[in-house]
Amino acid sequence: MNELLKRTLTAIGFGAVMLAGLTIHEFGFLALMLIIHTGCLWEYQLLIAPQQEYRIEQKKKAFVYSMVSGTIIFYLLSTGFRFLFFINDYIYFLIVPLLLGYLILELFLKSNSPLRNAALNAMGVIYISFPLSMAIFFSYHHENAAWFPERSGVILGIVLLVWLHDTMAYFAGSIFGRNRIMPSVSPKKSWEGFFTGLASTLLAGWILSGYFHQFNPIGWMVVGAIVSVFGTLGDLVESMMKRAAGIKDTGKLLPGHGGFLDRFDAFIFCLPFVFLFYMIVILLN
Template structure:
C-alpha cells in the first residue's frame, strides 16, 4: 500500500472516531480527547527526551482539564501561560542551533503548550455553557481541509520552501493555496450545509490557516532536535498522533480567545 493510501485510510479512520465521539455527547468527546492527550504527551515526552518524567504530566492532565471545566474563570491563566510559551517556541524555530532545551523548559512545554493548550481546545466545545457540536465539528473539518489542501497543493505546485532547515516539504505555495481554498470551502460549508455565522467562520478559517502550520513547524523542530522522523507510529502514513494534532494543540488558545472575547 502506497503512502497516500495509508495516509488517507488513517485520516478517515481518525475522523470517523472523532465524529462518533462528538455525536455521542460531551462526556464521550471529553474521554476521547483525554485519551488523545495521554498519547500525545507520551510522544512529546519521547521527542523531548523526558519519557521517565512524563508521568508528572499524566497526573496533571485530567485535573487541569476538569479544573477549567468547573472553574472557567481561570481561563485567563491558561491563555496567558499558553501564549507566552508560544512566543518561546516561535523564537526556538529561528534558533539556528539544534541546541538542548533545559529540563525546566521541557516541563513548561508539556504543561503550558500541550496540556493547557489542549484543555483550552476541548473547552471551545462548551464555551457558551453547553456542548456545541456544530462549532467543534466545524473546527475539526476546517483543520482537516487545511491540512489536505496544504499537502496536495504543496506536492503538486510547491517550489518555494517555507522553512527548509526545519520542514523541507512545506512550501509557500501550499500555505497560501490552502489558506484560499480552506476559506472558500469554509464559506460553502457555512452557507449551504451548517448554516452558521459567516463572519465567525471566516475568522476561524483564517486563524486555522495561519496558526496551524506554525504548530507543524514547532513539532518539526522538536523532531530535528531529537533526530527523529516521526513522533510515533500509531497512524500509518502520518506517524504519531502528535504528528496529526500538532496544529490543533497550538490552535487551542487562539481559537478559544477568538470565540470567547471577539
C-alpha cells in the same frame, strides 16, 4: 501498501472516530479529548527526552510526574471551563502547586540541569494541556443548547478546517510546490501549498457558516484564516522539535501519519488563537 493509501485509510478511520465523538454525545467527546491529550503528552515527553540531562531512573520519575500532573491540570482546566459561570474561578489556582512541583521534583532528582529539565517538562502543559482544555470550553459555553450542532459545532468546524488545510496544502505542495516556507525546518512545506490551503479554508469557512451558527460567514472565514496560519506554524514548531530530537515521527500509532502529536499539532496550536477570536466576538456582542 503505498504511503498515500495508508494516509487515506488512517484518515478515514480516525476521521470516523472523531466525527462520532464530536456529534453523538458529550461523554464521547470528553473521552476523545482525554485520549488525544494523553497520547500527545506521552509523545511530547518522549520527544524532549534527548534534550534533558536525566539518568534512566531520573527520567522515569520525571515522566510519571509529568503525565500525572499534566492530566490533572488538563482536568482542572476543563472543569474550570465546564463550571466557569456556575461556581467560581478559584479552581485555576490549584494548577500553580502542580506547576511548582516540576521544580520541587528536581530537588530530589538532583539532575545536572534542573531548570532546563523543569522548563521542558512544564512546557508540555502549556503546549498541550492548556490548548486542548480550550476545546472543552467551546462545547460548554452554551450548556443548555443541544449537543450537536450548537455546542460541538465549533470544534467540529475547526477539525474540518485543519484537515482540509492539511490535505489541500499536501496535494498542492506535492504537485506544484516550488518555494519552501522554511526549508531548514520542514523541507516539504511550500508557499504554494500554504496559499492553496488558505484559499480552501476561507471558502470552507463561508460554507460552514450555513451549518454552524456560532460565527457569521465573515467570522468563520476568519477562523479559517487562523487555522491556516497558526496550524502551519504549529506544524513548523513540531518539525523543529523533532529535528532537535533527531526523529522523523513522534509515534507510529497512526499509519501514514505518525503519532498523535504529528496528527494534532496544527489543531492544538491554533486552538488558543481561535479561542482569543471567540472571546473578542463575545465581548463585541
